[in-house]
């Protein structure tokens with residue numbers, strides 16, 4: 717049965733997090749119907765994740781409406797899976813989707829502002845969430861390293877950049893950072909086992925997939 721929990725985060729939320737939370741009050745309602753057309757690479761990322769130990773602990777940071785968690789529980793049926801997200805509206809959708817799925821926990825809050833009951837995770841998944849985080853992104857990478865077991869895997873997919881300034885600006889208006897820094901940070905903090913940069917819509921933007929371990 718899905719468990720949910722919340723933490724006291726509002727008073728410590730950054731401005732960016734408050735904007736993201738407000739953005740998803742509306743966008744949660746249309747998220748699953750629309751995002752298939754531009755959040756590419758989510759499905760086959762899970763196929764690149766190597767075998768994990770039995771009964772793995774898995775975390776998704778910024779789990780949104782729970783689409784990836786549903787697929788994770790199919791891929792790793794004996795896993796216990798935690799999803800954290802700052803948007804109550806997105807988590808409400810995830811709860812609806814995952815209601816009858818066992819060993820899934822949904823946590824409301826900003827990643828990094830609370831600790832987990834598990835000592836650490838065998839796999840951490842970040843799918844199109846880190847480009848919406850605020851400026852202290854290196855702190856987030858430090859936190860991921862602490863939350864991962866030493867031999868644990870990180871799997872990530874996210875926007876990289878675009879040659880079109882107008883497009884980057886438009887994405888910024890949607891609270892998404894297109895400054896290319898994330899891909900370099902993954903390579904700095906983790907040793908890749910599978911890494912790809914891909915074009916979307918003939919090069920309107922690029923996105924990356926990264927699977928790796930702590931260096």
Ligand SMILES: C[S@@+](CC[C@H](N)C(=O)[O-])C[C@H]1O[C@@H](n2cnc3c(N)ncnc32)[C@H](O)[C@@H]1O
Pocket residue numbers: 733736737740755758777778779780781782783784800801802803806825826827842843844845848849850
């Ligand atoms: C584009 S959605 C991606 C959702 C899901 N991972 C997917 O692949 O469909 C980004 C999600 O990250 C969440 N998010 C953004 N910043 C966050 C933070 N600092 N802590 C936790 N969640 C965050 C948002 O609320 C949103 O649900």
